[in-house]
Amino acid sequence: MVVIKVGDFATSDSPENIRRSPAEKPIRSFLSIFRHRFLKGIIKILIVQGQLNYEKVFEVLFYECMLAIVSTCVYHRIISLSEINKRETWKIYIRAALIIFALILIFMTHFSYIFYYLPLPPEFLLAEICFLAFGIYLHFVVFLFLLFLIECVASILIYIFQKWIPSMHFTLPYLNTPLLSSKTLQTLMALILGIALTAQGYIATRIEPTVKHLNLLIQDLPLEFHGFTIAFVSDIHTGPTVGKAKVAQIVQIINDLNPDIITVVGDLSDGYISYIGDRLKPLKNLKAKHGKFGVLGNHEYFYENADDWIKFYEKELNLTMFINDGKVFERNGKKLCLAGLDDYYTEGARFIGHKMNTTKAIKNCSPKIPTIILAHQPKGAAKVLKDLSKLGRRADVILSGHTHGGQLVVVYPIGVALVDYFFGLYLHRESNTQIYVSSGVNYWGPPVKMWPTLCEIVKIKLLSNLKNDNKNI
Known part of the structure; x- marks a missing residue:
């Protein structure tokens, strides 16, 4: 895959580029591309033949709002992984790292849908990264939901066996395993599966x-x-x-x-x-x-x-x-x-x-x-x-x-x-x-x-x- 650097889109004869250091040029170029392409894409969503495209606006807003509700749960579940380490010193750093990871994952997932409405360079690495984040996010949410359902079923069965069928008590250890009772372990398992399956699936498409x-x-x-x-x-x-x-x-x-x-x-x-x-x-x-x-x-x-x-x-x-x-x-x-x-x-x-x-x-x-x-x-x-x-x-x-x-x-x-x-x-x-x-x-x-x-x-x-x-x- 050919990746076009965002710096390549800078105007060579721009006075600002001449005065700026080489390290600053890619940043300024990226901001320039982002500003013009993003605004052009947003206009494409909002206006069709001079009129407000209500249907498209509603579609995008509805999608982002629904995703935001799910993202709230995703954020809290990911940062809850900091509870794995009980040492207070490490816990602070782990929590900070998890917050950054969760925010990046959520932001990229939300932004990925917008790329369909933006004019992009021929090969744009950022779009690919955002859609990969969406892949991790989607796997994570579904696996988390499935583990939650399994936990609910296991809890109901445990209640039934304890109250109504005492003779079945020998099955309880199998229904009360950490994976079915620990939210932290469920979150970790869902995240690992999400990352692993997305990585494997990405290789398959290459x-x-x-x-x-x-x-x-x-x-x-x-x-x-x-x-x-x-x-x-x-x-x-x-x-x-x-x-x-x-x-x-x-x-x-x-x-x-x-x-x-x-x-x-x-x-x-x-x-x-x-x-x-x-x-x-x-x-x-x-x-x-x-x-x-x-x-x-x-x-x-x-x-x-x-x-x-x-x-x-x-x-x-x-x-x-x-x-x-x-x-x-x-x-x-x-x-x-x-x-x-x-x-x-x-x-x-x-x-x-x-x-x-x-x-x-x-x-x-x-x-x-x-x-x-x-x-x-x-x-x-x-x-x-x-x-x-x-x-x-x-x-x-x-x-x-x-x-x-x-x-x-x-x-x-x-x-x-x-x-x-x-x-x-x-x-x-x-x-x-x-x-x-x-x-x-x-x-x-x-x-x-x-x-x-x-x-x-x-x-x-x-x-x-x-x-x-x-x-x-």
Whole structure:
């Protein structure tokens, strides 16, 4: 990763810089960048087309207020660790160090969200550090909450055993261990886990993305398309911690696969075109024999007008964007259909001209030809299956992303429990549709993933059941 020093942005002919010592220049430069970029970002949040953006103001304030409530607990829990050392002399120094650590962790966590609204240098180390702090913070809070719940359950069981089932007294030592009764030990354990898992997850995202090879057997796929390859990538999330170099690396890996087509399935960006558009430019160099295609994700709707992103992707990146649209490929008179839908996020929010429309997306796809559908969210994939059932139609393959495979250890169990199609390959038996949900090539928020293989690019090879030698493919 290339780190651009904040001092590099100082104006060389500035009189102030000439008079100041070299040691002072980086500080003055940083303050200058912070002042101008921060104010510009705040204006971007507050004002849209000359009017106050109440929705965005409320969103940011609500997020920060909710986080502040949690941060109060985090602060008191962290400084309570000073009680571990009983010697008064050391206790003062430990407490002071813990206060500084807690304040830095909390400040960086609160500030990390603001980076999405700021114009940043191409590779900005401070943003990465703040998001890593957010990763530690998030793990710490969740583990602390889980340990608290376990302590509550243990306390209830102890009460029941002591009062109502005296014969079960032998179980009490197991329920009354220090980890279940000591808040200090719980805090220390949660903090260690938070730091360790964030560090491990950060290393996982620094490793080159994994290329997964997936063979999909398609019923009645014309032999002309037997061996047809698709490079499938989702969730690039170009933004504060994903810069141009990372995007260029992804492009190179995909091009080395030499695919027939490339599909970019949503969440390419996190921010404003004027701030991060240049970071996406390497995607223009994607190469495929029969085209590069994309659909929108929910993050394309968070900051900029989605229509502006569509224009940017098509004009600047040479991507063909499917907004409830599709394309039919033809070889020797045989056909294969690729269709893409607007994001499921539009189902719960009002965006003029944007809504999932399965009927419109497959209008050029004959019921008799194999069909592949792109839908960013797995919930969108589920909706497509319902829509197709009502239409008396089916799809052979649906490609989705969005879930990041859980991304964090503390999020993974929730995702598995709540999302029907969470990560990997699924078969919808009623329609015989194969659904692949990618964990994405990057991450959102903390630059952390549970393990390196969750940063994936998928090369899909379509196989025909009409071919006799599939085992050799």
